[in-house]
Amino acid sequence: KIASENRIFKSSWTESYFVIQQADVILCLICQETIAVHKEYNIKRHYCSKHSNKFDSVVGQTRTDRINSMKQEIVAQQSLFKIGNQSAGAATKVSYLIAEAIAKRGKPFSDGELVKHCLEIFTDVVCPTKKSLVENVSLSHQTIGRRVDDM
Structure with a gap:
């Protein structure tokens, strides 16, 4: 219409x-x-x-400046959602890749928890700002089992 x-x-x-x-x-x-x-x-x-x-x-230039700053705020808010969505996708992808590596080597699914612990130690030392990304990766034995079934 x-x-x-x-x-x-x-x-x-x-x-x-x-x-x-x-x-x-x-x-x-x-x-x-x-x-x-x-x-x-x-x-x-x-x-x-x-x-x-x-x-x-x-009015005038003040109004134009105000409009531009409001537009930038909207773009900034929307980019936060995009970044969050991208990091969630990355965490899922890493979870699948680790599950694939565990399955290919015939290791028990509970080794995923050990891998996650090792990743947390690594990020604490090398890049503490990325610690939240590692925390979002799900590597429990149930998750690893589901990932292997999916593949």
Whole structure:
């Protein structure tokens, strides 16, 4: 329906109402609420009812600077989620690789706990900032068994 009505986001709305478009959703930079309908009336109503008394006095370069800083905050918040998701994926991948090595050598699955302990000792000495990554790797005998079954 949005495409048939030619509802497109206008960049002037960012300057006027502190909103941006992200993944086909209009997002308020101030309160980070999404606005359901892509029409200027709805965006203006949101801004006027919730933010106009505080942000109407901000004009000119100050307003532009404020918008840019709010955009950067949104990007920073979203990058935190991406980093967390990437580290969880890395922990799972390491768990599979260690399970594969244990299975190939015919070692008992409980050796995974020994490997994890050794990794923790290593990170304590070499790179203490990465200790949380090692703690997220699951190498219990049950997990190793599931990983080997999956492979």
